[in-house]
Amino acid sequence: MTIELRPVTDENFVEWRKAVRHGFGMQVHPDDIARLRNDRAEIDRLIAAVDTSSERIVATGGADSYSLTLPGGATVPMAGVAYMTTSVTHRRQGAFSGMMAQIHDDARERGDIISGLWASQSHLYGRFDYGLAINxxxxxxxxxxxxxxxxxxxxxxxxxxxxxxxxxxxxxxxxxxxxxxxxxxxxxxxxxxxxxxxxxxxxxxxxxxxxxxxxxxxxxxxxxxxxxxxxxxxxxxxxxxxxxxxxxxxxxxxxxxxxxxxxxxxxxxxxxxxxxxxxxxxxxxxxxxxxxxxxxxxxDSLWVRLLDIPAALEARTYNADGRLKIGLVSKTQPEVAGTYVLEIDDSQASVKKTTDKPDVIMTPADLATIYLGGIAPGPLVEAGRIDTISTGSLAKLHAMFSTDSAPWCAHYF
Ligand SMILES: CC(C)(COP(=O)(O)OP(=O)(O)OC[C@H]1O[C@@H](n2cnc3c(N)ncnc32)[C@H](O)[C@@H]1OP(=O)(O)O)[C@@H](O)C(=O)NCCC(=O)NCCS
Structure with a gap:
């Protein structure tokens, strides 16, 4: 059996929508199909995973386009990942992972520097380098x-x-x-x-x-x-x-x-x-x-993945000026691994890669967790998620990333 990722079109939209609803244990009302198509769905951002032996849709995914506000007030384009389901008949065969990879590639091509989502279960998205950024x-x-x-x-x-x-x-x-x-x-x-x-x-x-x-x-x-x-x-x-x-x-x-x-x-x-x-x-x-x-x-509310790490780090403002080298380790994104030096001057960061020894080491998911200022890095150090290498690096990290008020995502998707 082969599962193939295909675009969603007006021809397969109804089958796709039914598959999404079934994936969440719901039946679909005919109005819901038209409502989603007319008022919400961006059809070219949706994916249908088809079992080629039956030609049925067995998994669904996609993204909505959003503008996300960052600390400091800048807004950046964000892929809002949604509609992720795999039929119980086709679980654990990689359909979900395949769709997530395609959504991320597509989002990068569109210029999204962040992707975000609300998770149905909190253990699903860390493997794709999402960090819980807002409670x-x-x-x-x-x-x-x-x-x-x-x-x-x-x-x-x-x-x-x-x-x-x-x-x-x-x-x-x-x-x-x-x-x-x-x-x-x-x-x-x-x-x-x-x-x-x-x-x-x-x-x-x-x-x-x-x-x-x-x-x-x-x-x-x-x-x-x-x-x-x-x-x-x-x-x-x-x-x-x-x-x-x-x-x-x-x-x-x-x-x-x-x-x-x-x-x-x-x-x-x-x-x-x-x-x-x-x-x-x-x-x-x-x-x-x-x-x-x-x-x-x-x-937990919004989970975030930094699709373009230097661009995302440069887009927000910081609470303290200074210089900090953040080492990133990632099994899933070897291309982003390495050390990034943040030079923060007048609250704005310039970011480039360096071969110097890092001050702190974390995964891209943990960087995403502290990115919006809603989660302080201290407990992540205590939990063994962030390693502090140089003296005073936690205080620096905390001072730079902290914000006056907690982030809030009023909109559920
Ligand atoms: C969550 C869901 C989409 C996963 O689909 P899937 O096609 O079986 O996932 P994959 O085969 O691509 O698995 C990807 C990885 O996630 C893990 N995984 C997937 N679902 C999991 C679950 N419910 N519990 C624990 N691990 C899970 C797999 O073991 C696999 O791990 P690995 O990368 O370490 O091998 C599917 O179970 C589903 O439709 N659930 C109900 C709807 C839902 O909750 N959707 C998410 C909305 S936010």
């Missing part, structure tokens, strides 16, 4: 314990920020502008194009999981729209206090964040608020009078 948190809180001891809102908060409801059509017009501002000021975030907004805001009954349609509220300050929340209500019968499920909350100012969370904590008939994928360093915990009531469950 985020799922939250749960009883709003009865939602009082603030600290807040950037003035005592008379009505004057600086107010929150109002909008309907779905208004939300579709307003949310993208606020999200784009957040994207440009938040390292780790990716853009959302018009099609992707339609895809995200699709809200028919079958995607609600038994909860209400989406509600939307906007925060406005001095005539500027500075934040939003999209949420659903779930009530299990008349006596249930109900759960308010935040599906996305984005703000571009501290006051908008505070005003929206104050609004969310103020509902009658809500016994619990849940929120998924909150930033690792979201300030809400520091605003609550009884912060332990905010139950936070940390999980």
């Amino acid at each position: 985020s948190c799922d939250w749960e809180i009883d709003p009865g314990f939602g009082a603030f001891s600290h807040s950037p809102l003035s005592a008379d908060d009505e004057s600086d920020a107010h929150v109002y409801f909008v309907d779905a059509d208004e939300a579709a017009a307003i949310l993208p502008g606020i999200y784009e501002q957040m994207h440009l000021q938040t390292a780790g975030s990716v853009d959302r194009n018009t099609g992707r907004w339609r895809y995200e805001l699709f809200d028919e009954e079958r995607v609600r999981g038994g909860a209400s349609p989406l509600f939307f509220a906007i925060c406005e300050e001095a005539g500027e729209q500075t934040g939003y929340v999209a949420y659903r209500m779930r009530r299990l019968g008349d006596t249930d206090m109900g759960t308010l499920e935040v599906s996305e909350q984005v703000s571009v100012t501290d006051t908008a964040h505070a005003a929206i969370w104050k609004f969310l904590m103020s509902f009658d008939l809500v016994g619990k608020i849940t929120a998924t994928n909150r930033p690792a360093d979201d300030p809400l915990w520091w605003m609550l009078s009884d912060p332990r009531r905010l139950i936070r469950k940390s999980h």
Whole structure:
């Protein structure tokens, strides 16, 4: 039996989409095929792995195109790897590895300097030199314990920020502008194009999981729209206090964040608020009078691979100037192995290879892990993942790569 990687076309798109859904244990709704084709999929970035003996698609993969914000505010093209499945009938025959190699080659040819993904299992992508670069948190809180001891809102908060409801059509017009501002000021975030907004805001009954349609509220300050929340209500019968499920909350100012969370904590008939994928360093915990009531469950979010290591290192800014030689060892990418010298001047790095002895040694995956500033290198040294060779090299590495706030990828793909 031979597995051949082939392009996805309008002829095999339906079979490909069904194969993706089956790979994740789901049946496909006919609307999903059109929605993905029209609003999200870039067909020339998709791969179908075909068993040549049956001519059936047995594995799927591909990428979406994104712009990723880096520490310092630059944005770079990123391949957002997605749709990766192999049919249970054809597992462990190399289809996944073959598709990943093709996706990386294709991404490099397109000029992407980074690829990123959300992993269904955390042990899948290290072998392809992906490092976990962002952690985020799922939250749960009883709003009865939602009082603030600290807040950037003035005592008379009505004057600086107010929150109002909008309907779905208004939300579709307003949310993208606020999200784009957040994207440009938040390292780790990716853009959302018009099609992707339609895809995200699709809200028919079958995607609600038994909860209400989406509600939307906007925060406005001095005539500027500075934040939003999209949420659903779930009530299990008349006596249930109900759960308010935040599906996305984005703000571009501290006051908008505070005003929206104050609004969310103020509902009658809500016994619990849940929120998924909150930033690792979201300030809400520091605003609550009884912060332990905010139950936070940390999980991995964006995994990153540096496709062009010098270009990626030169694209972000650094927190400390200086010179550091990073030795990279890689079984999977022998071509990137070697020592890279970072000369950082006025926060900008120039990077070239050297034959000098390195100050620190790590894999490309561990470099990707510290790249966005969300994971400090210290624990990676303690875990035996990064070797420090010269005295003071960990302090230097930490000072250079650290950032003022944690990266956040609000967009799941
Ligand atoms: C994950 C998945 C795509 C792997 O497909 P596959 O074609 O069997 O993978 P490959 O044969 O190319 O294996 C590549 C390597 O990954 C390992 N691997 C793959 N899936 C694994 C799993 N679930 N658990 C542990 N190791 C796994 C293989 O052992 C192999 O390791 P090696 O390089 O050391 O030999 C497939 O199992 C699948 O469809 N899973 C369900 C959907 C899913 O989770 N997709 C990922 C979305 S992020």
